[in-house]
Amino acid sequence: MIRLENICIKIGNFRVEEVSFEVPSGGYCALMGKTGCGKTTVLESICGLRKVTSGKIFLMGRDITRERAANRGVGFVPQDLALFSTMSIREHLSFALMVRKQGAKTIARRVDELAELLGLSLLLDRKPNGLSGGESQRVALGRALSASPDILCLDEPLSALDDETREEMFVLLKRVKQETGVTTLHITHNMSETNTLADMLLRMEEGRIVQPDHGG
Amino acid sequence: MKQAKPKPHRTHSDAPFIIGLCLLGGIYVFLIIGMLVADAAYLSPKEFLHIFKSPEIRYATRLSLISSSLTTILSLWVAVPIGYLLSRFKFPGKSLLDAVLDIPIVLPPLVIGLSLLIFFQTGLGKAIEKVVPVTYAIPSVILAQFMVACAFAVRTMRSTFDQLNPRREDVARTLGCTRSQAFWMVAFPEARRGMLTAATLAWARSLGEFGPILLFSGATRMRTEVLPTTVFLEMSVGNIEGAVAVSMLMVIAAVLVLVIVRLWGAEENLR
Numbered sequence: 001m002i003r004l005e006n007i008c009i010k011i012g013n014f015r016v017e018e019v020s021f022e023v024p025s026g027g028y029c030a031l032m033g034k035t036g037c038g039k040t041t042v043l044e045s046i047c048g049l050r051k052v053t054s055g056k057i058f059l060m061g062r063d064i065t066r067e068r069a070a071n072r073g074v075g076f077v078p079q080d081l082a083l084f085s086t087m088s089i090r091e092h093l094s095f096a097l098m099v100r101k102q103g104a105k106t107i108a109r110r111v112d113e114l115a116e117l118l119g120l121s122l123l124l125d126r127k128p129n130g131l132s133g134g135e136s137q138r139v140a141l142g143r144a145l146s147a148s149p150d151i152l153c154l155d156e157p158l159s160a161l162d163d164e165t166r167e168e169m170f171v172l173l174k175r176v177k178q179e180t181g182v183t184t185l186h187i188t189h190n191m192s193e194t195n196t197l198a199d200m201l202l203r204m205e206e207g208r209i210v211q212p213d214h215g216g
Numbered sequence: 217m218k219q220a221k222p223k224p225h226r227t228h229s230d231a232p233f234i235i236g237l238c239l240l241g242g243i244y245v246f247l248i249i250g251m252l253v254a255d256a257a258y259l260s261p262k263e264f265l266h267i268f269k270s271p272e273i274r275y276a277t278r279l280s281l282i283s284s285s286l287t288t289i290l291s292l293w294v295a296v297p298i299g300y301l302l303s304r305f306k307f308p309g310k311s312l313l314d315a316v317l318d319i320p321i322v323l324p325p326l327v328i329g330l331s332l333l334i335f336f337q338t339g340l341g342k343a344i345e346k347v348v349p350v351t352y353a354i355p356s357v358i359l360a361q362f363m364v365a366c367a368f369a370v371r372t373m374r375s376t377f378d379q380l381n382p383r384r385e386d387v388a389r390t391l392g393c394t395r396s397q398a399f400w401m402v403a404f405p406e407a408r409r410g411m412l413t414a415a416t417l418a419w420a421r422s423l424g425e426f427g428p429i430l431l432f433s434g435a436t437r438m439r440t441e442v443l444p445t446t447v448f449l450e451m452s453v454g455n456i457e458g459a460v461a462v463s464m465l466m467v468i469a470a471v472l473v474l475v476i477v478r479l480w481g482a483e484e485n486l487r
Contacts, residue, residue: 049386069389076390082383086405095401096391147392 001025002046002151002183007055009041016041016207018055023200025060028177028184030194033204039187040079042204043153046185047076060150060183072151073146075182079155081136083128089139090124096147114142117179118172134165138172145180152176154186158193170196252467258460267461272437273446277465280443284422287361291369291418292411299373300399304382320367328363329431332355332356339402352434357442360428365418372417376410377403416477420470 002023009016010147016038021028044050046057048069057065064072084092093111102110115121118138128136138156144152157173158166174197178182188194194201203210267273302314322330335341336351350356380403388398426444433440435449443466450458 047386047390049389068394069386070392071392072390074390076387078383078387080381080383082381082387083389084384084406086408095388099392099397099401143387143391174386 001027001058001060002029002167002185003058004042005056005142007042007045007057008036008053009045009050010011010043010053011050014038014041014207016045019204019207019209020055021202021209023183023185024182025183026181027200028186028198028200029200030198030203031185031187031202032189032191032194035189036068037204038207039073040155041205043076043155043185043187045154046072046151047074047153048072065109073147073149074151074153075149077137077140077144077152077154077157079159081140083131083136083139088125088127089120089131089142092128092139092143093120093124093146095143100147104177110146117176118142132165133161134168137161137165137169141172141176143174145182146181150183152184154181154184156187156189173197232449254465255460255464259457259464259478263457264464267465269457270458272441273458273462275438276441276443276446279354279441280423281469282464283354283357283361284419286358287422287465288369288415288419289366290358290362291366292415294366294371295369295414295418296404296411298370299377300403302374303377304385308423315335317367317370320364321371324424326431329360329428332360332363332428332432351432351438352440354433354440357429357440360432361422362426363428365421366424367396368421369414369418372414373407373410376414378408380406392450399443412477412481416473419473423466423470 002021004022005020007016007019019038019042021029023069031042033039041050045052046059048064048067052065055065056063059072059074084095087095093114094107097107097110111124112121115124118141120135120138120142123135123139128139131139140156141154158169159213161169170193171182173186176182177197186193186197298317302310302317323331333351335346341350342348348355350359383396384402384406385395386394388402389395393401424444425442426448429440429442429445430448435441435445438448441449443462447459447466450456450462455486
């Protein structure tokens with residue numbers, strides 16, 4: 001569950017004001033709005049990468065407003081993916097587990113599971129340089145899911161993909177939703193993404209939520 | 217009324233522009249190559265090898281190579297954290313710190329040497345001297361080289377981290393890393409090429425450093441004499457052949473380091 005209560009964020013002259021919403025556990029919420037309306041800022045505040053001026057953030061019932069990003073249990077896929085250029089795909093998928101000092105067998109099992117789920121088995125020993133857009137997306141998604149987070153935050157994950165790859169990613173994101181039951185917040189500009197994937201829609205304008213709605 | 221159709225737009229050839237660029241750049245490249253060829257032509261291989269018979273020059277070569285390498289390591293130790301700090305964090309006085317770090321780049325080298333000499337006359341400087349003798353001793357050579365070389369390494373590391381996407385460290389933090397882990401596991405490996413460039417720059421600057429060393433370390437043979445000092449001392453006694461030979465030695469060392477670093481960098485790129 002993601003719950004925001006009266007979140008305010010100030011960045012220079014830009015303000016996100018009084019943002020409140022709740023995404024139930026296992027829900028898939030699309031957050032829509034024009035570029036610059038504050039969607040990414042809200043997403044970053046949930047991930048712990050942006051300090052809020054006031055208000056509270058609850059994840060799975062726990063107040064994590066002042067919690068460090070590392071301790072929030074949020075998987076994050078940024079818009080530019082930010083893959084680690086020096087690491088192999090296998091290292092991407094095992095990164096979060098290595099940080100948590102999991103054993104080699106646990107890590108290997110989880111990497112195989114994710115590679116199977118996301119169709120990355122043949123790419124495990126490659127580096128991100130030279131991967132296609134869809135492959136890079138799947139790696140970023142696998143990296144975010146590797147530590148089995150409760151929450152998944154996706155910042156326009158399909159915006160740079162061609163139509164065919166986008167359709168493939170729809171299928172994959174639906175499968176991830178079914179198999180992991182992770183609560184997802186997905187920023188998008190695209191109505192077809194919202195209709196296909198989301199069971200809840202939020203719309204933002206100039207730093208405010210203007211239309212809490214149920215779609216899908 | 218029907219308007220007259222404007223004449224079709226026709227452009228001139230791009231050749232004069234390209235030729236202009238090549239000519240202006242070419243003059244500089246010609247001067248660099250010409251300078252080195254003239255140096256090489258001035259000496260026979262026999263004369264060049266003759267310099268290694270001099271124990272003073274052998275000492276200066278050894279001291280130059282060791283002090284430049286130590287300076288490079290020290291510069292990286294300082295430049296990587298400062299570069300990262302300036303690139304990733306906002307804090308009060310950041311612009312001032314940024315300006316202070318440029319001082320060694322803009323100050324005349326002789327002024328740096330003189331300022332170091334004066335610093336070691338202060339209470340703090342004298343206290344340091346009691347523990348480690350610095351002025352006119354070998355540590356002064358390393359310190360003088362470090363003061364200049366490190367500033368170039370800091371600039372290089374700052375721009376290296378500026379060019380690396382900070383989003384990667386953000387993602388690492390959401391995956392469970394502290395800021396320190398995100399630095400060591402993500403940013404540091406990605407900054408490898410920048411560190412290589414910073415090290416090359418620092419090493420080359422240190423090898424050629426002369427002004428601060430002359431003032432702060434003196435030019436005592438078999439003690440604080442580095443290769444640029446040798447060129448100065450040989451020239452001052454009218455031994456142009458000796459000065460040119462030592463200069464050629466520095467050219468060869470610098471070119472060797474450049475080639476090794478470029479090859480290593482190219483190999484890293486292929487990985």
